[in-house]
Amino acid sequence: MSNVTDSSKTPTSYYLETEITFTMDEFEETILLKEWRNEEAYRMDIHESLGVSKTVESADESITYMEEEELVLISENQGSPPAEVNYLNDVYDLEDIEQLDFRVAGEETILGRDTYELQMDGEESFRLWVDQSTWVILRWERGGLQTEALVYDENPDWDEDPFNLKYPDTAEVIYTDVADQTISKDEVEAMFGQPVRIHSDHEAIDLREMYQYSTEVTLEYFLDLSPYMILTIAEEENEYLHENDQVNSFESFVPISVWEIPGGYALSWEEEGLYYSLYPEDPAVEVEELQQFVESLSNTK
Structure with missing residues:
Protein backbone atom coordinates (compact mmCIF):
# COMPACT_ATOMS: atom_id res chain seq x y z
CA MET A 1 0.00 0.00 0.00
CA SER A 2 2.91 2.35 0.61
CA ASN A 3 4.06 1.71 -2.95
CA VAL A 4 0.60 2.51 -4.33
CA THR A 5 0.48 5.86 -2.52
CA ASP A 6 4.12 6.81 -3.22
CA SER A 7 4.19 8.72 -6.51
CA SER A 8 8.02 8.56 -6.60
CA LYS A 9 7.75 4.89 -7.57
CA THR A 10 5.69 5.64 -10.69
CA PRO A 11 7.04 6.42 -14.18
CA THR A 12 7.95 10.06 -14.85
CA SER A 13 6.49 9.88 -18.36
CA TYR A 14 3.44 7.95 -19.56
CA TYR A 15 0.20 7.92 -21.55
CA LEU A 16 -2.86 6.35 -19.91
CA GLU A 17 -6.31 5.88 -21.43
CA THR A 18 -9.09 4.79 -19.07
CA GLU A 19 -12.75 3.91 -19.57
CA ILE A 20 -15.13 4.68 -16.71
CA THR A 21 -18.59 3.12 -16.53
CA PHE A 22 -21.36 4.37 -14.23
CA THR A 23 -24.28 1.97 -13.76
CA MET A 24 -27.39 2.88 -11.77
CA ASP A 25 -30.71 1.09 -12.19
CA GLU A 26 -31.28 1.06 -15.97
CA PHE A 27 -28.98 4.01 -16.60
CA GLU A 28 -25.41 3.58 -17.84
CA GLU A 29 -22.88 6.28 -18.70
CA THR A 30 -19.40 5.75 -20.12
CA ILE A 31 -16.60 8.32 -19.83
CA LEU A 32 -13.23 8.17 -21.56
CA LEU A 33 -10.18 9.67 -19.84
CA LYS A 34 -6.89 10.36 -21.60
CA GLU A 35 -3.83 11.28 -19.51
CA TRP A 36 -0.32 12.37 -20.41
CA ARG A 37 2.55 13.07 -18.04
CA ASN A 38 6.23 13.95 -18.08
CA GLU A 39 8.52 15.54 -15.50
CA GLU A 40 7.29 19.05 -16.31
CA ALA A 41 3.56 18.74 -16.92
CA TYR A 42 0.38 16.70 -16.65
CA ARG A 43 -2.64 16.63 -18.98
CA MET A 44 -6.08 15.04 -18.67
CA ASP A 45 -8.86 15.02 -21.30
CA ILE A 46 -12.37 13.96 -20.26
CA HIS A 47 -14.81 12.78 -22.94
CA GLU A 48 -18.40 12.37 -21.69
CA SER A 49 -21.98 12.84 -22.88
CA LEU A 50 -22.02 16.44 -21.64
CA GLY A 51 -18.96 17.34 -23.72
CA VAL A 52 -15.16 17.36 -23.67
CA SER A 53 -12.85 19.14 -21.23
CA LYS A 54 -9.05 19.33 -21.45
CA THR A 55 -6.74 20.33 -18.59
CA VAL A 56 -2.98 20.90 -18.55
CA GLU A 57 -1.11 21.38 -15.26
CA SER A 58 2.45 22.68 -15.08
CA ALA A 59 4.58 24.30 -12.40
CA ASP A 60 3.53 27.73 -13.66
CA GLU A 61 -0.16 27.43 -14.44
CA SER A 62 -3.30 25.35 -14.85
CA ILE A 63 -5.33 25.63 -18.08
CA THR A 64 -8.75 24.03 -18.64
CA TYR A 65 -10.61 24.22 -21.96
CA MET A 66 -14.29 23.19 -22.11
CA GLU A 67 -15.16 22.55 -25.74
CA GLU A 68 -18.97 22.77 -25.59
CA GLU A 69 -18.93 26.09 -23.73
CA GLU A 70 -15.84 27.39 -25.60
CA LEU A 71 -14.56 28.47 -22.19
CA VAL A 72 -10.94 28.58 -20.98
CA LEU A 73 -10.00 28.79 -17.27
CA ILE A 74 -6.43 29.78 -16.40
CA SER A 75 -4.93 29.97 -12.91
CA GLU A 76 -1.40 30.33 -11.56
CA ASN A 77 0.42 27.42 -9.91
CA GLN A 78 3.31 27.68 -7.50
CA GLY A 79 5.70 24.77 -7.20
CA SER A 80 5.96 21.53 -9.17
CA PRO A 81 3.11 20.03 -11.24
CA PRO A 82 0.73 17.66 -9.43
CA ALA A 83 2.07 14.17 -8.69
CA GLU A 84 -1.11 12.30 -9.67
CA VAL A 85 -0.45 8.90 -11.24
CA ASN A 86 -3.93 8.83 -12.73
CA TYR A 87 -7.32 10.39 -12.22
CA LEU A 88 -8.12 8.30 -9.12
CA ASN A 89 -6.03 10.67 -7.05
CA ASP A 90 -8.57 13.37 -7.97
CA VAL A 91 -11.55 11.37 -6.69
CA TYR A 92 -9.96 9.46 -3.81
CA ASP A 93 -7.56 10.55 -1.07
CA LEU A 94 -4.82 7.94 -1.57
CA GLU A 95 -2.75 9.36 1.26
CA ASP A 96 -5.44 8.18 3.69
CA ILE A 97 -6.13 4.85 2.00
CA GLU A 98 -4.03 2.91 4.52
CA GLN A 99 -6.62 3.69 7.20
CA LEU A 100 -8.95 1.19 5.53
CA ASP A 101 -8.83 -2.58 6.00
CA PHE A 102 -7.30 -4.24 2.95
CA ARG A 103 -5.93 -7.54 1.73
CA VAL A 104 -4.26 -8.90 -1.38
CA ALA A 105 -7.12 -10.87 -2.98
CA GLY A 106 -5.21 -12.26 -5.96
CA GLU A 107 -3.17 -11.52 -9.07
CA GLU A 108 -4.27 -10.84 -12.65
CA THR A 109 -2.75 -9.82 -15.98
CA ILE A 110 -4.08 -6.53 -17.41
CA LEU A 111 -2.70 -5.07 -20.65
CA GLY A 112 0.06 -7.67 -20.48
CA ARG A 113 1.10 -6.48 -17.01
CA ASP A 114 1.06 -8.46 -13.77
CA THR A 115 -1.18 -6.80 -11.18
CA TYR A 116 -2.16 -7.26 -7.55
CA GLU A 117 -5.87 -7.21 -6.74
CA LEU A 118 -6.39 -5.29 -3.48
CA GLN A 119 -9.68 -5.63 -1.59
CA MET A 120 -10.45 -2.48 0.45
CA ASP A 121 -13.06 -2.52 3.23
CA GLY A 122 -14.43 0.47 5.13
CA GLU A 123 -18.00 1.71 5.40
CA GLU A 124 -18.23 0.30 1.88
CA SER A 125 -15.99 -2.06 -0.10
CA PHE A 126 -14.10 -1.65 -3.34
CA ARG A 127 -11.22 -3.22 -5.24
CA LEU A 128 -8.05 -1.94 -6.90
CA TRP A 129 -5.78 -3.67 -9.42
CA VAL A 130 -2.26 -2.20 -9.40
CA ASP A 131 0.72 -2.86 -11.66
CA GLN A 132 3.26 -4.90 -9.67
CA SER A 133 6.24 -3.01 -11.11
CA THR A 134 5.02 0.59 -11.46
CA TRP A 135 2.14 0.54 -8.91
CA VAL A 136 -0.09 2.40 -11.35
CA ILE A 137 -3.79 1.63 -10.76
CA LEU A 138 -5.13 -0.15 -13.86
CA ARG A 139 -8.62 -1.10 -12.65
CA TRP A 140 -11.00 0.08 -9.94
CA GLU A 141 -14.44 -1.20 -8.88
CA ARG A 142 -16.71 0.46 -6.35
CA GLY A 143 -20.47 -0.07 -6.32
CA GLY A 144 -21.86 0.99 -9.69
CA LEU A 145 -18.58 2.61 -10.72
CA GLN A 146 -15.94 0.69 -12.67
CA THR A 147 -12.75 1.84 -14.38
CA GLU A 148 -10.55 -0.08 -16.79
CA ALA A 149 -7.24 0.99 -18.35
CA LEU A 150 -7.41 0.60 -22.14
CA VAL A 151 -3.92 1.86 -23.00
CA TYR A 152 -0.88 2.32 -20.78
CA ASP A 153 2.39 3.40 -22.41
CA GLU A 154 5.51 4.25 -20.38
CA ASN A 155 7.99 6.83 -21.67
CA PRO A 156 6.20 7.30 -25.02
CA ASP A 157 7.49 9.26 -28.00
CA TRP A 158 4.87 11.90 -28.81
CA ASP A 159 4.64 13.23 -32.37
CA GLU A 160 3.22 16.50 -31.03
CA ASP A 161 3.59 18.15 -27.64
CA PRO A 162 0.41 17.09 -25.76
CA PHE A 163 1.00 19.77 -23.13
CA ASN A 164 0.59 22.61 -25.64
CA LEU A 165 -3.15 23.00 -25.15
CA LYS A 166 -4.77 24.63 -28.17
CA TYR A 167 -8.17 26.32 -28.20
CA PRO A 168 -9.95 28.62 -30.68
CA ASP A 169 -9.39 32.36 -30.66
CA THR A 170 -13.14 32.80 -30.18
CA ALA A 171 -13.11 31.02 -26.78
CA GLU A 172 -13.81 33.10 -23.66
CA VAL A 173 -10.76 33.18 -21.36
CA ILE A 174 -11.19 33.61 -17.58
CA TYR A 175 -8.23 34.02 -15.22
CA THR A 176 -8.86 32.63 -11.74
CA ASP A 177 -6.98 32.31 -8.46
Missing part, protein backbone atom coordinates in the same frame (compact mmCIF):
# COMPACT_ATOMS: atom_id res chain seq x y z
CA VAL A 178 -8.21 29.25 -6.53
CA ALA A 179 -6.38 30.30 -3.36
CA ASP A 180 -8.38 33.54 -3.26
CA GLN A 181 -11.62 31.58 -3.72
CA THR A 182 -11.22 29.42 -0.58
CA ILE A 183 -13.70 30.52 2.07
CA SER A 184 -14.35 29.69 5.74
CA LYS A 185 -17.66 28.83 7.43
CA ASP A 186 -17.78 32.25 9.07
CA GLU A 187 -17.14 33.92 5.71
CA VAL A 188 -20.00 31.93 4.16
CA GLU A 189 -22.39 33.32 6.77
CA ALA A 190 -20.98 36.83 6.39
CA MET A 191 -21.34 36.60 2.61
CA PHE A 192 -25.06 35.76 2.79
CA GLY A 193 -25.76 37.73 5.97
CA GLN A 194 -27.45 34.80 7.72
CA PRO A 195 -26.84 31.27 9.03
CA VAL A 196 -26.62 28.67 6.27
CA ARG A 197 -27.41 24.96 6.28
CA ILE A 198 -24.02 23.32 5.66
CA HIS A 199 -23.12 21.29 8.77
CA SER A 200 -23.82 17.53 8.59
CA ASP A 201 -24.68 15.78 11.85
CA HIS A 202 -23.42 12.47 10.38
CA GLU A 203 -20.13 11.71 12.17
CA ALA A 204 -18.60 9.96 9.13
CA ILE A 205 -19.27 12.89 6.78
CA ASP A 206 -16.49 15.46 6.58
CA LEU A 207 -16.82 18.92 5.02
CA ARG A 208 -13.45 19.22 3.25
CA GLU A 209 -13.50 22.26 0.94
CA MET A 210 -15.46 25.50 0.51
CA TYR A 211 -15.01 27.84 -2.44
CA GLN A 212 -16.59 31.12 -3.47
CA TYR A 213 -17.30 31.72 -7.15
CA SER A 214 -18.77 35.20 -7.64
CA THR A 215 -22.08 35.08 -5.68
CA GLU A 216 -22.11 31.28 -5.24
CA VAL A 217 -20.48 29.00 -2.66
CA THR A 218 -19.49 25.41 -3.47
CA LEU A 219 -18.87 22.85 -0.69
CA GLU A 220 -17.40 19.35 -1.03
CA TYR A 221 -18.17 16.59 1.49
CA PHE A 222 -16.26 13.32 1.99
CA LEU A 223 -17.58 10.02 3.37
CA ASP A 224 -15.19 7.27 4.49
CA LEU A 225 -12.26 9.20 2.95
CA SER A 226 -13.97 9.37 -0.45
CA PRO A 227 -15.61 12.31 -2.29
CA TYR A 228 -19.32 12.09 -1.53
CA MET A 229 -21.46 15.20 -2.12
CA ILE A 230 -21.25 18.66 -3.69
CA LEU A 231 -23.51 21.37 -2.25
CA THR A 232 -23.90 24.81 -3.83
CA ILE A 233 -25.54 27.86 -2.27
CA ALA A 234 -26.55 30.94 -4.25
CA GLU A 235 -28.94 33.87 -4.17
CA GLU A 236 -30.46 32.88 -7.53
CA GLU A 237 -32.08 29.69 -8.81
CA ASN A 238 -29.90 27.02 -10.41
CA GLU A 239 -30.57 27.38 -14.14
CA TYR A 240 -28.82 24.10 -14.95
CA LEU A 241 -31.20 22.03 -12.83
CA HIS A 242 -34.24 23.71 -14.37
CA GLU A 243 -33.05 22.57 -17.80
CA ASN A 244 -33.61 18.98 -16.57
CA ASP A 245 -36.73 17.09 -15.46
CA GLN A 246 -38.11 17.40 -11.93
CA VAL A 247 -39.19 13.84 -11.16
CA ASN A 248 -40.29 14.08 -7.54
CA SER A 249 -40.35 16.13 -4.35
CA PHE A 250 -40.59 15.53 -0.62
CA GLU A 251 -41.16 17.50 2.56
CA SER A 252 -38.31 18.20 4.97
CA PHE A 253 -37.43 21.43 6.80
CA VAL A 254 -38.66 22.95 3.49
CA PRO A 255 -40.00 21.32 0.30
CA ILE A 256 -37.18 19.52 -1.55
CA SER A 257 -37.21 19.02 -5.34
CA VAL A 258 -35.72 15.90 -6.98
CA TRP A 259 -34.17 16.32 -10.44
CA GLU A 260 -33.03 13.70 -12.93
CA ILE A 261 -29.72 14.81 -14.45
CA PRO A 262 -27.18 13.07 -16.71
CA GLY A 263 -25.55 10.40 -14.56
CA GLY A 264 -28.07 10.34 -11.72
CA TYR A 265 -30.13 12.66 -9.54
CA ALA A 266 -29.80 16.00 -7.76
CA LEU A 267 -31.82 17.83 -5.09
CA SER A 268 -32.63 21.50 -4.67
CA TRP A 269 -34.50 23.72 -2.23
CA GLU A 270 -35.04 27.35 -1.32
CA GLU A 271 -34.62 28.48 2.28
CA GLU A 272 -34.60 32.02 3.66
CA GLY A 273 -34.01 33.45 0.19
CA LEU A 274 -31.05 31.16 -0.58
CA TYR A 275 -31.03 28.41 -3.22
CA TYR A 276 -29.32 25.12 -2.37
CA SER A 277 -28.37 22.43 -4.92
CA LEU A 278 -27.03 19.00 -3.95
CA TYR A 279 -25.17 16.62 -6.29
CA PRO A 280 -23.67 13.19 -5.49
CA GLU A 281 -20.06 12.62 -6.56
CA ASP A 282 -20.67 8.87 -6.53
CA PRO A 283 -23.17 7.87 -9.28
CA ALA A 284 -24.23 4.87 -7.19
CA VAL A 285 -25.90 7.18 -4.64
CA GLU A 286 -29.70 6.83 -4.78
CA VAL A 287 -32.35 9.48 -4.07
CA GLU A 288 -32.96 7.99 -0.61
CA GLU A 289 -29.32 8.56 0.33
CA LEU A 290 -29.47 12.13 -0.97
CA GLN A 291 -32.54 12.64 1.21
CA GLN A 292 -30.74 11.24 4.26
CA PHE A 293 -27.85 13.63 3.65
CA VAL A 294 -30.22 16.59 3.45
CA GLU A 295 -31.90 15.51 6.69
CA SER A 296 -28.47 15.49 8.38
CA LEU A 297 -27.81 19.15 7.52
CA SER A 298 -28.20 21.89 10.11
CA ASN A 299 -27.18 25.52 10.45
CA THR A 300 -23.46 26.33 10.70
CA LYS A 301 -21.68 25.17 13.85
Whole structure:
Protein backbone atom coordinates (compact mmCIF):
# COMPACT_ATOMS: atom_id res chain seq x y z
CA MET A 1 0.00 0.00 0.00
CA SER A 2 2.91 2.35 0.61
CA ASN A 3 4.06 1.71 -2.95
CA VAL A 4 0.60 2.51 -4.33
CA THR A 5 0.48 5.86 -2.52
CA ASP A 6 4.12 6.81 -3.22
CA SER A 7 4.19 8.72 -6.51
CA SER A 8 8.02 8.56 -6.60
CA LYS A 9 7.75 4.89 -7.57
CA THR A 10 5.69 5.64 -10.69
CA PRO A 11 7.04 6.42 -14.18
CA THR A 12 7.95 10.06 -14.85
CA SER A 13 6.49 9.88 -18.36
CA TYR A 14 3.44 7.95 -19.56
CA TYR A 15 0.20 7.92 -21.55
CA LEU A 16 -2.86 6.35 -19.91
CA GLU A 17 -6.31 5.88 -21.43
CA THR A 18 -9.09 4.79 -19.07
CA GLU A 19 -12.75 3.91 -19.57
CA ILE A 20 -15.13 4.68 -16.71
CA THR A 21 -18.59 3.12 -16.53
CA PHE A 22 -21.36 4.37 -14.23
CA THR A 23 -24.28 1.97 -13.76
CA MET A 24 -27.39 2.88 -11.77
CA ASP A 25 -30.71 1.09 -12.19
CA GLU A 26 -31.28 1.06 -15.97
CA PHE A 27 -28.98 4.01 -16.60
CA GLU A 28 -25.41 3.58 -17.84
CA GLU A 29 -22.88 6.28 -18.70
CA THR A 30 -19.40 5.75 -20.12
CA ILE A 31 -16.60 8.32 -19.83
CA LEU A 32 -13.23 8.17 -21.56
CA LEU A 33 -10.18 9.67 -19.84
CA LYS A 34 -6.89 10.36 -21.60
CA GLU A 35 -3.83 11.28 -19.51
CA TRP A 36 -0.32 12.37 -20.41
CA ARG A 37 2.55 13.07 -18.04
CA ASN A 38 6.23 13.95 -18.08
CA GLU A 39 8.52 15.54 -15.50
CA GLU A 40 7.29 19.05 -16.31
CA ALA A 41 3.56 18.74 -16.92
CA TYR A 42 0.38 16.70 -16.65
CA ARG A 43 -2.64 16.63 -18.98
CA MET A 44 -6.08 15.04 -18.67
CA ASP A 45 -8.86 15.02 -21.30
CA ILE A 46 -12.37 13.96 -20.26
CA HIS A 47 -14.81 12.78 -22.94
CA GLU A 48 -18.40 12.37 -21.69
CA SER A 49 -21.98 12.84 -22.88
CA LEU A 50 -22.02 16.44 -21.64
CA GLY A 51 -18.96 17.34 -23.72
CA VAL A 52 -15.16 17.36 -23.67
CA SER A 53 -12.85 19.14 -21.23
CA LYS A 54 -9.05 19.33 -21.45
CA THR A 55 -6.74 20.33 -18.59
CA VAL A 56 -2.98 20.90 -18.55
CA GLU A 57 -1.11 21.38 -15.26
CA SER A 58 2.45 22.68 -15.08
CA ALA A 59 4.58 24.30 -12.40
CA ASP A 60 3.53 27.73 -13.66
CA GLU A 61 -0.16 27.43 -14.44
CA SER A 62 -3.30 25.35 -14.85
CA ILE A 63 -5.33 25.63 -18.08
CA THR A 64 -8.75 24.03 -18.64
CA TYR A 65 -10.61 24.22 -21.96
CA MET A 66 -14.29 23.19 -22.11
CA GLU A 67 -15.16 22.55 -25.74
CA GLU A 68 -18.97 22.77 -25.59
CA GLU A 69 -18.93 26.09 -23.73
CA GLU A 70 -15.84 27.39 -25.60
CA LEU A 71 -14.56 28.47 -22.19
CA VAL A 72 -10.94 28.58 -20.98
CA LEU A 73 -10.00 28.79 -17.27
CA ILE A 74 -6.43 29.78 -16.40
CA SER A 75 -4.93 29.97 -12.91
CA GLU A 76 -1.40 30.33 -11.56
CA ASN A 77 0.42 27.42 -9.91
CA GLN A 78 3.31 27.68 -7.50
CA GLY A 79 5.70 24.77 -7.20
CA SER A 80 5.96 21.53 -9.17
CA PRO A 81 3.11 20.03 -11.24
CA PRO A 82 0.73 17.66 -9.43
CA ALA A 83 2.07 14.17 -8.69
CA GLU A 84 -1.11 12.30 -9.67
CA VAL A 85 -0.45 8.90 -11.24
CA ASN A 86 -3.93 8.83 -12.73
CA TYR A 87 -7.32 10.39 -12.22
CA LEU A 88 -8.12 8.30 -9.12
CA ASN A 89 -6.03 10.67 -7.05
CA ASP A 90 -8.57 13.37 -7.97
CA VAL A 91 -11.55 11.37 -6.69
CA TYR A 92 -9.96 9.46 -3.81
CA ASP A 93 -7.56 10.55 -1.07
CA LEU A 94 -4.82 7.94 -1.57
CA GLU A 95 -2.75 9.36 1.26
CA ASP A 96 -5.44 8.18 3.69
CA ILE A 97 -6.13 4.85 2.00
CA GLU A 98 -4.03 2.91 4.52
CA GLN A 99 -6.62 3.69 7.20
CA LEU A 100 -8.95 1.19 5.53
CA ASP A 101 -8.83 -2.58 6.00
CA PHE A 102 -7.30 -4.24 2.95
CA ARG A 103 -5.93 -7.54 1.73
CA VAL A 104 -4.26 -8.90 -1.38
CA ALA A 105 -7.12 -10.87 -2.98
CA GLY A 106 -5.21 -12.26 -5.96
CA GLU A 107 -3.17 -11.52 -9.07
CA GLU A 108 -4.27 -10.84 -12.65
CA THR A 109 -2.75 -9.82 -15.98
CA ILE A 110 -4.08 -6.53 -17.41
CA LEU A 111 -2.70 -5.07 -20.65
CA GLY A 112 0.06 -7.67 -20.48
CA ARG A 113 1.10 -6.48 -17.01
CA ASP A 114 1.06 -8.46 -13.77
CA THR A 115 -1.18 -6.80 -11.18
CA TYR A 116 -2.16 -7.26 -7.55
CA GLU A 117 -5.87 -7.21 -6.74
CA LEU A 118 -6.39 -5.29 -3.48
CA GLN A 119 -9.68 -5.63 -1.59
CA MET A 120 -10.45 -2.48 0.45
CA ASP A 121 -13.06 -2.52 3.23
CA GLY A 122 -14.43 0.47 5.13
CA GLU A 123 -18.00 1.71 5.40
CA GLU A 124 -18.23 0.30 1.88
CA SER A 125 -15.99 -2.06 -0.10
CA PHE A 126 -14.10 -1.65 -3.34
CA ARG A 127 -11.22 -3.22 -5.24
CA LEU A 128 -8.05 -1.94 -6.90
CA TRP A 129 -5.78 -3.67 -9.42
CA VAL A 130 -2.26 -2.20 -9.40
CA ASP A 131 0.72 -2.86 -11.66
CA GLN A 132 3.26 -4.90 -9.67
CA SER A 133 6.24 -3.01 -11.11
CA THR A 134 5.02 0.59 -11.46
CA TRP A 135 2.14 0.54 -8.91
CA VAL A 136 -0.09 2.40 -11.35
CA ILE A 137 -3.79 1.63 -10.76
CA LEU A 138 -5.13 -0.15 -13.86
CA ARG A 139 -8.62 -1.10 -12.65
CA TRP A 140 -11.00 0.08 -9.94
CA GLU A 141 -14.44 -1.20 -8.88
CA ARG A 142 -16.71 0.46 -6.35
CA GLY A 143 -20.47 -0.07 -6.32
CA GLY A 144 -21.86 0.99 -9.69
CA LEU A 145 -18.58 2.61 -10.72
CA GLN A 146 -15.94 0.69 -12.67
CA THR A 147 -12.75 1.84 -14.38
CA GLU A 148 -10.55 -0.08 -16.79
CA ALA A 149 -7.24 0.99 -18.35
CA LEU A 150 -7.41 0.60 -22.14
CA VAL A 151 -3.92 1.86 -23.00
CA TYR A 152 -0.88 2.32 -20.78
CA ASP A 153 2.39 3.40 -22.41
CA GLU A 154 5.51 4.25 -20.38
CA ASN A 155 7.99 6.83 -21.67
CA PRO A 156 6.20 7.30 -25.02
CA ASP A 157 7.49 9.26 -28.00
CA TRP A 158 4.87 11.90 -28.81
CA ASP A 159 4.64 13.23 -32.37
CA GLU A 160 3.22 16.50 -31.03
CA ASP A 161 3.59 18.15 -27.64
CA PRO A 162 0.41 17.09 -25.76
CA PHE A 163 1.00 19.77 -23.13
CA ASN A 164 0.59 22.61 -25.64
CA LEU A 165 -3.15 23.00 -25.15
CA LYS A 166 -4.77 24.63 -28.17
CA TYR A 167 -8.17 26.32 -28.20
CA PRO A 168 -9.95 28.62 -30.68
CA ASP A 169 -9.39 32.36 -30.66
CA THR A 170 -13.14 32.80 -30.18
CA ALA A 171 -13.11 31.02 -26.78
CA GLU A 172 -13.81 33.10 -23.66
CA VAL A 173 -10.76 33.18 -21.36
CA ILE A 174 -11.19 33.61 -17.58
CA TYR A 175 -8.23 34.02 -15.22
CA THR A 176 -8.86 32.63 -11.74
CA ASP A 177 -6.98 32.31 -8.46
CA VAL A 178 -8.21 29.25 -6.53
CA ALA A 179 -6.38 30.30 -3.36
CA ASP A 180 -8.38 33.54 -3.26
CA GLN A 181 -11.62 31.58 -3.72
CA THR A 182 -11.22 29.42 -0.58
CA ILE A 183 -13.70 30.52 2.07
CA SER A 184 -14.35 29.69 5.74
CA LYS A 185 -17.66 28.83 7.43
CA ASP A 186 -17.78 32.25 9.07
CA GLU A 187 -17.14 33.92 5.71
CA VAL A 188 -20.00 31.93 4.16
CA GLU A 189 -22.39 33.32 6.77
CA ALA A 190 -20.98 36.83 6.39
CA MET A 191 -21.34 36.60 2.61
CA PHE A 192 -25.06 35.76 2.79
CA GLY A 193 -25.76 37.73 5.97
CA GLN A 194 -27.45 34.80 7.72
CA PRO A 195 -26.84 31.27 9.03
CA VAL A 196 -26.62 28.67 6.27
CA ARG A 197 -27.41 24.96 6.28
CA ILE A 198 -24.02 23.32 5.66
CA HIS A 199 -23.12 21.29 8.77
CA SER A 200 -23.82 17.53 8.59
CA ASP A 201 -24.68 15.78 11.85
CA HIS A 202 -23.42 12.47 10.38
CA GLU A 203 -20.13 11.71 12.17
CA ALA A 204 -18.60 9.96 9.13
CA ILE A 205 -19.27 12.89 6.78
CA ASP A 206 -16.49 15.46 6.58
CA LEU A 207 -16.82 18.92 5.02
CA ARG A 208 -13.45 19.22 3.25
CA GLU A 209 -13.50 22.26 0.94
CA MET A 210 -15.46 25.50 0.51
CA TYR A 211 -15.01 27.84 -2.44
CA GLN A 212 -16.59 31.12 -3.47
CA TYR A 213 -17.30 31.72 -7.15
CA SER A 214 -18.77 35.20 -7.64
CA THR A 215 -22.08 35.08 -5.68
CA GLU A 216 -22.11 31.28 -5.24
CA VAL A 217 -20.48 29.00 -2.66
CA THR A 218 -19.49 25.41 -3.47
CA LEU A 219 -18.87 22.85 -0.69
CA GLU A 220 -17.40 19.35 -1.03
CA TYR A 221 -18.17 16.59 1.49
CA PHE A 222 -16.26 13.32 1.99
CA LEU A 223 -17.58 10.02 3.37
CA ASP A 224 -15.19 7.27 4.49
CA LEU A 225 -12.26 9.20 2.95
CA SER A 226 -13.97 9.37 -0.45
CA PRO A 227 -15.61 12.31 -2.29
CA TYR A 228 -19.32 12.09 -1.53
CA MET A 229 -21.46 15.20 -2.12
CA ILE A 230 -21.25 18.66 -3.69
CA LEU A 231 -23.51 21.37 -2.25
CA THR A 232 -23.90 24.81 -3.83
CA ILE A 233 -25.54 27.86 -2.27
CA ALA A 234 -26.55 30.94 -4.25
CA GLU A 235 -28.94 33.87 -4.17
CA GLU A 236 -30.46 32.88 -7.53
CA GLU A 237 -32.08 29.69 -8.81
CA ASN A 238 -29.90 27.02 -10.41
CA GLU A 239 -30.57 27.38 -14.14
CA TYR A 240 -28.82 24.10 -14.95
CA LEU A 241 -31.20 22.03 -12.83
CA HIS A 242 -34.24 23.71 -14.37
CA GLU A 243 -33.05 22.57 -17.80
CA ASN A 244 -33.61 18.98 -16.57
CA ASP A 245 -36.73 17.09 -15.46
CA GLN A 246 -38.11 17.40 -11.93
CA VAL A 247 -39.19 13.84 -11.16
CA ASN A 248 -40.29 14.08 -7.54
CA SER A 249 -40.35 16.13 -4.35
CA PHE A 250 -40.59 15.53 -0.62
CA GLU A 251 -41.16 17.50 2.56
CA SER A 252 -38.31 18.20 4.97
CA PHE A 253 -37.43 21.43 6.80
CA VAL A 254 -38.66 22.95 3.49
CA PRO A 255 -40.00 21.32 0.30
CA ILE A 256 -37.18 19.52 -1.55
CA SER A 257 -37.21 19.02 -5.34
CA VAL A 258 -35.72 15.90 -6.98
CA TRP A 259 -34.17 16.32 -10.44
CA GLU A 260 -33.03 13.70 -12.93
CA ILE A 261 -29.72 14.81 -14.45
CA PRO A 262 -27.18 13.07 -16.71
CA GLY A 263 -25.55 10.40 -14.56
CA GLY A 264 -28.07 10.34 -11.72
CA TYR A 265 -30.13 12.66 -9.54
CA ALA A 266 -29.80 16.00 -7.76
CA LEU A 267 -31.82 17.83 -5.09
CA SER A 268 -32.63 21.50 -4.67
CA TRP A 269 -34.50 23.72 -2.23
CA GLU A 270 -35.04 27.35 -1.32
CA GLU A 271 -34.62 28.48 2.28
CA GLU A 272 -34.60 32.02 3.66
CA GLY A 273 -34.01 33.45 0.19
CA LEU A 274 -31.05 31.16 -0.58
CA TYR A 275 -31.03 28.41 -3.22
CA TYR A 276 -29.32 25.12 -2.37
CA SER A 277 -28.37 22.43 -4.92
CA LEU A 278 -27.03 19.00 -3.95
CA TYR A 279 -25.17 16.62 -6.29
CA PRO A 280 -23.67 13.19 -5.49
CA GLU A 281 -20.06 12.62 -6.56
CA ASP A 282 -20.67 8.87 -6.53
CA PRO A 283 -23.17 7.87 -9.28
CA ALA A 284 -24.23 4.87 -7.19
CA VAL A 285 -25.90 7.18 -4.64
CA GLU A 286 -29.70 6.83 -4.78
CA VAL A 287 -32.35 9.48 -4.07
CA GLU A 288 -32.96 7.99 -0.61
CA GLU A 289 -29.32 8.56 0.33
CA LEU A 290 -29.47 12.13 -0.97
CA GLN A 291 -32.54 12.64 1.21
CA GLN A 292 -30.74 11.24 4.26
CA PHE A 293 -27.85 13.63 3.65
CA VAL A 294 -30.22 16.59 3.45
CA GLU A 295 -31.90 15.51 6.69
CA SER A 296 -28.47 15.49 8.38
CA LEU A 297 -27.81 19.15 7.52
CA SER A 298 -28.20 21.89 10.11
CA ASN A 299 -27.18 25.52 10.45
CA THR A 300 -23.46 26.33 10.70
CA LYS A 301 -21.68 25.17 13.85
